[in-house]
Amino acid sequence: MAVPFRLILMHRLEAVCTSSQNYNRQRNIFVKLYKSIRDARSFSTSSVRCNEDRGDSSDSSSLSAKLTSRQDLLFRRRRHLSPLERISSLLPQDTLSPEVMQLREQNLQEQGGNANQESRPETFMKDLDTDQAIDAAKEINTSFHHEEKQVPPILPGDSLLTFGELLMAEYLKKRVEFRKMFQLQTGARLCSSWGFIQHDDIAGQPAGSFLRTSRGVPIFIRRASLEDYVLCMKRGPAIAYPKDAATMLMMMDVTEGDDVLESGSGSGAMSLFLSRAVGSKGSVLSLEVREDHLRRAVLNYEHWRTTWSMRRGREWPDNVRFHNADLCTASSLLAGRGFHAVALDLIKPHLVLPTVLPHLHPGAVCAVYLANITQVVDLLEGVRCSALPFLFERIIEVPVRKWVVAPAVQKDGQYHTRTAPTPDKDQSQEDETDRETSTEDSSLTFGSIPYIARPHPEQMSHTAFLVKLRKYVQ
Structure with a gap:
C-alpha cells in the first residue's frame, strides 16, 4: 500500500515543481511537508519516552534504536541545497539540462554516489509510517488547492472576468509601454515580448489584477473602457478621437432621450459615444456614403454591444440605425423627424447644411469635425454665400498634453x-x-x-x- 502512494505523491510533487513562476509557493509547500514530517517524528519520540516511564523497557529500547538510526540518516541528509539542486532533485533525468546533469555528477562524486538518491523525497518518505505520510500529504494538498482558488471578495454589482469579455493588458517600465486589447477566449494565450499568459489563468480573476507572464513579468489586466475600445478597434477611415468626441458631445449638449443625426459613420467611433449619451430612450440616425465604411462601423458597434453585455449582465441600448446614404439626397430618411443635435464628419459639410437645417430644432447645435483649416474656411464661406441661419459660436482644436x-x-x-x-x-x-x-x-x-x-x-x-x-x- 505504501509504494503506490509514494508514486502518487512523487508525481504530484514533480507536477507542482515544474512551473518556475510558482517557485515561491511550492517552496512553502515543501517547508510545510518537512514540518509535518518533523512533528510526526517528535510525536513518535515522545510516545517512546512515555512507554519508558511506564516500564515498557524492551519495546521502547527497540523503537529508540530504530528512531536513532532514522535520525542519523536524516542528519546525514541535512545539507544546504541551492534552489537549483532542490528542484532538480525532484525531476526525472530526461527533463534536465546538461548543466544540471553536470551538477548532479559533481555532487555524486563528492558524497560517494549517495547524494542523488538521498536527496529525493522517495527515500525521505520511507522513514515515515504510511498513515502519517497520508495525513501529511492530505494537509499539503488541501492547503495547496486553497491557495490556488483563493479569490479576493468582490463588491455588490461587480463580477469576475469571464470568457468573451474585452480586456486590456498594460505594462510600463522605463518608457517601454505595452498596451494590448484582447478578448478572453478558452485555450488562448496573451503573448508579449515579456512572455505569455494563459487566458484560462485570467478567467475567474477580479478586474484590475497583476498577473505574471511565463518570464515572471507582472502585466496589469483590466476591463477595456469605451475609450480603449475606440482607440484599439479595427478601423477603415480615421476615427474621431475620444478627446474630440467628448468635446463635441459637450458642444451639442446631448442628454438621455435626445434624437441625434450623424453623417459620416466612419469606423463607428462617434456612433458609440452618441449611443451611450442618448441612452435607451434616445436614438441616433447614422448615415455613411461608403458601403465598406458602413460595414466596419456596424461590426464595431455590434462587437462592443456583445462584449459589454457579458460584462454588465444587461444589454447595451440598441439605439443606432445605420444607413448607406448620402445626406444631400436623403430627404426621405429625414421626413417627419426632428433632431436635437447634428454631428457632421464630412469633407464638404457646407453642402449638406441646407438639407439638415429644416430638421434641426431652433437653438440646437450642429458640431462639425474638420481635419484642416482649409475646410473650416470653406465651411464659413459656404454658410455666408447660402445665407443660412447659423451662428459660428466657436472654432477650436483640443490638444492633450501628457x-x-x-x-x-x-x-x-x-x-x-x-x-x-x-x-x-x-x-x-x-x-x-x-x-x-x-x-x-x-x-x-x-x-x-x-x-x-x-x-x-x-x-x-x-x-x-x-x-x-x-x-x-x-
Missing part, C-alpha cells in the same frame, strides 16, 4: 531624499548628506522624496478642428 510626474531616482536606482538644513553644517555638507541619506528611513515620510515634472516625450498633436454652429430663428 506629463511625467514621478519620484526622482538616482543612477544607482535609489530615490533622492530631502533633509532639513541644520545650522552646524555648511551647504556642501548638506548636499552630501542629501545624496547619501538612506531611502529606507525616509521613504515613509511625507515630502521626504522630491518629484520630477516634465512634459511626456510623446505628445498628441493636432487631430481636428471642431466648429460649433447654432441655428437661430430669422
